[in-house]
Amino acid sequence: MRKYAFGPLIIAIVLFLGLLFVPNAWIGHLISNKKVEKDATTLSPLMFQGDYVQSxxxxDDKYFPIYGSSELSRFDPFHPSNYFEANPQGFTPFLVGRGGTQSLxxxxxxxxxxxxxxxxxxxFIISPQWFHKGGIDSVHFDPNYSMLQAYDLAFNKDIDPRLKREAIRRLLKFDVVKRDYMLSAMYRSEISHPTGPTKWKDNAIxxxxxxxxxxxEKKDLYYSLYGGYKHKLYKDPKLVKGKSWGELxxxxxxxxxxxxxxxxxxxxxxFYKKKVLPIQHRMRNHNRHATYANSIEYKDFQMILDLLKEKGAEPIFVTIPVNGKWYDYTGFPKEGRDVFYKKIKKQVEAEGFPIVDLSGHEYDPYFLxxxxxxxxxxxxxxxxxxxxxxxTKNPRVD
Structure with a gap:
């Protein structure tokens, strides 16, 4: 008769239960301030899809968070993480985002x-490329989606219910959310019964x-113990230290x-040789019918404005320009870009927030x-x- 050894299985179960029931505070004590400081430049999905490190x-008053997308990983000596290390101003930039981390x-x-x-x-850095007609798609949303933060939203009672329902309706457009039966059931219940679940199925779920x-939450804590990918930062403090803005x-x-x-x-x-040259002949006038005038992204972005205003945050928004020479070459109409710059500026200022509009630098060499x-x-x-x-509260950049 074949004998089965249950010892390893029992040990594995005991270890799992032990890890599961370790108090969160104990795990938190293992995460040092140095670990949090290191995460300021890792751009790790484990960090921005989690809650603990960001919390x-x-x-900590020393951190000045920068929320954006793929531009945050474009390190050079002038990158905020490098510049303010060489020229301390009483804060440390903390980068939150990567490619595809759009408004939603x-x-x-x-x-x-x-x-x-x-x-x-x-x-908060705003990229024009987010604002194509369909807004964020599953290809970009799914890898950046945080199940933890989606459940946070389901149980969140501290934001405007109207805003919460608007966000839930938007999230239910994505399969990665709909496939989660418990979450999607709670979301649908929130929409159908804003004052709380009323059906027995809702109460059971x-x-x-x-x-x-x-x-x-426990999983996030354990993930927070480990470091993310270390980027090459391309530091050169001697190049940027103590220089005037004109010199920089x-x-x-x-x-x-x-x-x-x-x-x-x-x-x-x-980049030109690897990415542009192979397709350059095909891209001439390829985008002549494109525009950033109409996009669901504007509504997604408005939810951010509404939440930050409701909670009394003090953001500054930065509008990134496109590469004017390349966009002209592809035929992307200038008016289709300008309408974005104007709309987003009006949208931000309508909520009383400052915005640094860099749209005038489309043709400025070496800006991008x-x-x-x-x-x-x-x-x-x-x-x-x-x-x-x-x-100050009202920055002005010439």
Missing amino acids: RMLK VQFMNFAAHADQIKGKKLV KPLAYMNWKLL KQLATQYGEKRAKGNPFDVTDS KDTMHISWKGWVYVDKAMEQHWK
Whole structure:
């Protein structure tokens, strides 16, 4: 007769239960301030799809969070993380986002920390590329979706119910949310019964969903113990330390010029050769019917504005320009870009928030390092806006 050894299985179950029932406070004590500081530049999905590290960051007055997308990983000596390390101003930039973290993803993140952002100064970088007609799609939403933050929203009683229902309706458009039976049932119940669940199925699901929520919190704590991917930061403190803004613009121009090597779009030469040249002949006038005038992204972005205003945050918004030379080459109409700059500026200012509109730099050489990502000279303008916002409520950047 075949014998089965249950010892390893029993040990595994005991270890699992032991890890499961370790008090959260005990795990939190194992996460050092140095670990949180390290996460300021890791751009780790484990960090921004979780709650704990960001919560620790928001509690610490030294951090100045920057929320954005893929431009945050474009490190060079002028990047805020490098510039303010060389030129301390009393804060440390903390980067939150990566490619695809558009308005809806960032809204979920803000909602998860809504009780911590009152009076908190932060930067929110807006990219025109988000504002195509369909807004964020599943290809970009799914990898950045946080199940924990989705459950946070389900149990959140501290934000405007109208805003919560609007966000839930939007989230239910995505399969990754609809496939989660417990979450989607709670979401649909919230829409159908704003004052609370009334059906027996809702009452049965809610405690199970609550247990799952707490397991996700525990998982986030354990993930927070480990470091994220370490990026190459391309630091050069001697280049940027103690320089005037005018000198920094000149140095950034020289820095970018060396790396562009005279290509027609003023982008990194390696990017031009690998990404642009192979498709350049096909892209001439390819986008002649494109526009950023109409997009569901404007509504997603409005939810962020509404939440930050409701909770008394102190954000500064930065509008990134597109690469004018490349967009002209592809035929993307100038009016289709300008309408975005005007709409987003009006939208932000209508809520009383300051905005740094960098749209006038579409044709400014070495403002971007490729066709859409700010870098080099562009970061100098962001650095200046951040320094002024940290000191005042109404920054102005020339």
